[in-house]
Amino acid sequence: MGETIPIAVPRKGRPLESVLDRIADRLDVPELADDITSTLRHEKAVTKATVDPDEEDVYQRLADYSTVADPTAPEYTLLRDNRAGKPRRIVFDSVTIPLAGIEGAPDDAAIQLVGREEPFRSLRTHEFALGFDSADLVLEEVVELRPEPLNRIADVNARIDPSDTDVQVITGLGDTVYHTLLATPDVVPSTESVDRDFLEAYEGPLCIEPRYERLVQAVLGTRTLDGVEFRYPEEGREEEAAIADAGLGVYLTVTGSTARDHGLLLGEQLFPSETVLLENAAETTETVELVRSLLNGADLETELAVVDRAR
Structure with a gap:
């Protein structure tokens, strides 16, 4: 052959x-x-x-x-x-x-x-x-981190x-599925949207999967993450449940039904997976x-x- x-x-x-x-x-x-x-x-x-x-x-x-x-x-x-x-x-x-x-x-x-x-x-x-x-793996491995986001x-x-x-x-x-911003209603004022603009002013915990840390930094930009503290789900715990405890997080969503079951608001679709x-x-x-x-x-x-x- x-x-x-x-x-x-x-x-x-x-x-x-x-x-x-x-x-x-x-x-x-x-x-x-x-x-x-x-x-x-x-x-x-x-x-x-x-x-x-x-x-x-x-x-x-x-x-x-x-x-x-x-x-x-x-x-x-x-x-x-x-x-x-x-x-x-x-x-x-x-x-x-x-x-x-x-x-x-x-x-x-x-x-x-x-x-x-x-x-x-x-x-x-x-x-x-x-x-x-x-x-995702390309972002996790080799993309350059910059202050501005990657869309x-x-x-x-x-x-x-x-x-x-x-x-x-x-x-x-x-x-395509999306890395989506998720939040509880008590973290986001009813007059605001759960999006990048909200994150610009936000200070506090942001729950993510550990392996997505570099991806999230690339997608959101390092400037947006000033004042943000990464939190990670405990091993074996459902990601949406951990985000509900933290109040704000980023996770892959398809329909968003599981996120809603945990009382989470579906925010901006940050980046396509x-x-x-x-x-x-x-x-x-x-x-x-x-x-x-x-x-x-x-x-x-x-x-x-x-x-x-x-x-």
Whole structure:
């Protein structure tokens, strides 16, 4: 077989499903994407004990999924889950997809999706030229902190120091949820909105997930955070409940129903959390550029505007 381009992808969850949807759409492999997604959703339910497994032994299930004669069929692996008892969870490992029939692609070329816990870091260490990961991790790892806020994913590249990493954001996949400002009614006067302007004058606790500290600093800007003290949920405690105790916080929301159940007001959507296509420019080849163009495109409904990549 000719050149196979490895692409780092998440091992499970919404980001991986978004990647599979994109691959299914651009490479016309919907059955493959559906097979991987349904397998992982079933295994997640098994881990959460909401369904009974077809085969009790996790190693037997892994063998059933991965022992196949077809070299292009998906393979899986085991990880320890963070749930009580840390059960073994079956997650995505890899799959090879030939590019035969794709315009401009050599007949013997292929891509290989390779599961990684943190794909962005795999690109930073030059293991991959292309990958998909949450835009959040880019903010948590490499964006420059400035007094002014960061409002859009499209502005992320401007804050990446090229001496720190060769990785750039190419496009988003449109699977957008938001880091949202949440507050209790007694913290925010009825005449004010729960937004950045309110935070400018606010002094006191702000409850966040510890791993989002640098992200929140980048998104809000260091000037806005003058007089703000970060608080963190106790281990095992629901984030919305901890924010309700602190009075103000930032957390990822989809519908906001859980926040409302805790008496929280939904404030400004501060920053979109979205799966993004990443590229390590130092590892680019002609075939990599072709694959990037296949996965990119203006057909996406995404928070990411057109990115001008500095080369």
